[in-house]
Amino acid sequence: MQAFSKKTARALGFLTLLFAPVAAAEEANDCLSCHGEEGLTLTLENGEEAPLFVKQDALAGSVHKALRCTDCHAGQNQVPHPERHYKDLAQFRNSFSETCKTCHFENYTKTLDSVHYAMQARGDVFAPNCVKCHGAHDIARPAEPRTRISQTCATCHRQVSETYAKSVHGKALLIEKNPDVPVCTDCHRSHDIADPKNRAWLMSTPSLCGKCHADAKLMKKYGLSTNVLSSYLSDFHGTTASFDAKGERTKDEPVVALCVDCHGIHDIAKVTGQSAAAFRANLVKTCAKCHEGASENFPAAWLSHYEPSLKRAPLVYLVKLFYRIIIPFIVGGLILQILLHLWRSVVNR
Amino acid sequence: MNTPKDDVVRFDMRDRVEHLLVMIIFFLLALTGLPQKFHDAAISKTIVDALGGIAQVRFLHRAAGVLFAIMTLIHLVTVLGRVLTGRSSLAMVPGAKDFRDVVTTLRYYLRISDTRAQFDRFDYKEKFEYWGIVFGGIIMITTGFALLYPIEATRFLPGQIIPAAKVAHGSEGLMAFLVVILWHIYNVVFAPEVFPGSKTIFTGKISRERMRHEHPLEYARMFPEEANEILGQHAAEPVPKQDG
Numbered sequence: 001m002q003a004f005s006k007k008t009a010r011a012l013g014f015l016t017l018l019f020a021p022v023a024a025a026e027e028a029n030d031c032l033s034c035h036g037e038e039g040l041t042l043t044l045e046n047g048e049e050a051p052l053f054v055k056q057d058a059l060a061g062s063v064h065k066a067l068r069c070t071d072c073h074a075g076q077n078q079v080p081h082p083e084r085h086y087k088d089l090a091q092f093r094n095s096f097s098e099t100c101k102t103c104h105f106e107n108y109t110k111t112l113d114s115v116h117y118a119m120q121a122r123g124d125v126f127a128p129n130c131v132k133c134h135g136a137h138d139i140a141r142p143a144e145p146r147t148r149i150s151q152t153c154a155t156c157h158r159q160v161s162e163t164y165a166k167s168v169h170g171k172a173l174l175i176e177k178n179p180d181v182p183v184c185t186d187c188h189r190s191h192d193i194a195d196p197k198n199r200a201w202l203m204s205t206p207s208l209c210g211k212c213h214a215d216a217k218l219m220k221k222y223g224l225s226t227n228v229l230s231s232y233l234s235d236f237h238g239t240t241a242s243f244d245a246k247g248e249r250t251k252d253e254p255v256v257a258l259c260v261d262c263h264g265i266h267d268i269a270k271v272t273g274q275s276a277a278a279f280r281a282n283l284v285k286t287c288a289k290c291h292e293g294a295s296e297n298f299p300a301a302w303l304s305h306y307e308p309s310l311k312r313a314p315l316v317y318l319v320k321l322f323y324r325i326i327i328p329f330i331v332g333g334l335i336l337q338i339l340l341h342l343w344r345s346v347v348n349r
Numbered sequence: 350m351n352t353p354k355d356d357v358v359r360f361d362m363r364d365r366v367e368h369l370l371v372m373i374i375f376f377l378l379a380l381t382g383l384p385q386k387f388h389d390a391a392i393s394k395t396i397v398d399a400l401g402g403i404a405q406v407r408f409l410h411r412a413a414g415v416l417f418a419i420m421t422l423i424h425l426v427t428v429l430g431r432v433l434t435g436r437s438s439l440a441m442v443p444g445a446k447d448f449r450d451v452v453t454t455l456r457y458y459l460r461i462s463d464t465r466a467q468f469d470r471f472d473y474k475e476k477f478e479y480w481g482i483v484f485g486g487i488i489m490i491t492t493g494f495a496l497l498y499p500i501e502a503t504r505f506l507p508g509q510i511i512p513a514a515k516v517a518h519g520s521e522g523l524m525a526f527l528v529v530i531l532w533h534i535y536n537v538v539f540a541p542e543v544f545p546g547s548k549t550i551f552t553g554k555i556s557r558e559r560m561r562h563e564h565p566l567e568y569a570r571m572f573p574e575e576a577n578e579i580l581g582q583h584a585a586e587p588v589p590k591q592d593g
Contacts (some may be wrong), residue, residue, distance in 0.1 A: 240403055244402075297503040313509050313513075315513040320520075344460070
């Protein structure tokens with residue numbers, strides 16, 4: 001269901017742009033005659049004070065600068081305003097999300113599936129809603145510049161954001177201003193942010209990482225192998241994960257190692273160059289997280305995303321080669337015998 | 350023509366039960382193993398979902414594998430014991446005659462000659478399958494246990510044996526599956542001589558007619574009065590003495 005498509009919203013916005021500026025400015029002056037007064041508040045049912053003050057030219061820098069006050073604050077064009085009742089500040093704030101829905105229906109609907117909306121539904125005052133992330137009157141394009149996205153999330157997720165800033169992705173974004181690396185929303189999505197502990201979301205992480213790490217064009221730029229996803233999927237962990245992603249699993253079953261279990265989540269580091277040694281030294285510990293009692297030999301059981309070769313994993317390479325020869329030889333020979341036998345049987349008749 | 354009176358016993362109860370169990374376990378192992386090897390195929394997802402998910406599939410595969418290992422062990426120990434105490438024939442042991450039989454049979458198939466190889470209790474195809482499942486089984490069991498207990502397996506051995514065991518287990522399993530599906534099923538179900546399928550391994554009985562045709566050397570020993578009649582026409586091979 002979709003009451004307003006993006007297109008309709010854009011068309012409406014365009015019409016408003018054509019006719020509105022003069023009228024909008026006039027209306028704003030009317031509203032600001034009261035709302036321009038600092039300290040103007042509304043007392044809510046539980047005694048909390050809701051601020052009603054709006055700065056002069058509040059919309060000037062916003063993407064909505066051509067809109068009238070009443071386009072968002074619908075039903076408020078009579079003075080005095082019709083009486084409204086809000087239980088508390090949380091309810092008052094969340095009522096604005098309902099306003100955004102009028103035009104941004106698609107994204108609004110997505111938020112209903114998000115972990116943030118679940119907080120809202122529980123009545124959490126700190127739960128993010130539309131305006132908490134996007135701003136209210138000063139609303140600007142959320143991804144311009146791209147670094148802004150991580151800053152927005154950092155408002156609440158301070159610790160995670162600091163960890164991310166030190167990661168290979170975070171450093172590239174914040175220091176090199178590299179637009180290729182993922183920001184928060186590339187992995188967590190923006191409106192339908194899932195609970196990171198949600199099993200379905202966790203199981204989708206290989207394809208999530210694969211979006212970039214299996215992209216040949218992008219990886220070539222950084223000299224990275226696109227083999228990482230396929231080599232993961234064809235090994236024990238990846239096979240389990242790919243089957244798991246479909247079926248429903250029992251609770252007592254351990255979750256299989258995903259990309260993040262070895263590479264980290266927000267603290268993903270390079271596994272080549274300087275940090276490679278540290279990563280390798282830590283491997284036994286990493287494996288032992290699940291494989292209790294793993295010895296120093298154990299990490300080599302995983303070929304580190306490499307294709308077996310005479311140099312890297314000679315035993316695996318030779319076993320593979322042996323069967324690549326013997327299977328066609330044996331099976332082909334038997335099929336040939338079957339065909340000859342059939343032929344001779346026909347001839348005998 | 351084939352009245353029951355005409356039947357002779359080819360396999361005793363132990364052989365029949367063993368074959369039946371191996372058949373069921375082999376089917377179960379292939380059903381739960383191949384979808385893991387070919388995890389990308391759509392049919393694999395269907396099979397895994399139908400069996401209750403990958404964890405369930407792995408449990409079934411391991412349980413069947415352990416059963417197969419136990420059966421193989423029992424088989425080898427009993428056979429060895431019987432051979433050592435002289436209670437078993439060595440009819441399954443391949444010899445030079447089997448290689449001559451391959452050549453004779455191929456010459457016959459290619460119409461170079463009209464002479465057919467005369468087989469004893471087991472022909473070279475049966476021996477090939479028997480030793481295939483014994484040696485293939487040993488490979489499957491050792492690699493299977495390495496994959497089931499990777500921590501224990503790599504305590505003293507290099508880590509690389511795990512991916513090597515995985516390649517060997519998957520490839521050997523695929524080869525065994527193909528050999529059984531193509532070769533064994535053809536020989537016992539679709540070959541014109543036996544179509545629509547030989548029941549001998551299930552009933553233990555074979556008709557004298559088929560016995561005379563497929564295992565003339567053994568037949569000649571069973572019915573010496575007919576020996577000259579059967580072997581006279583070919584006389585290529587002397588009637589060997591019964592071993593064991």
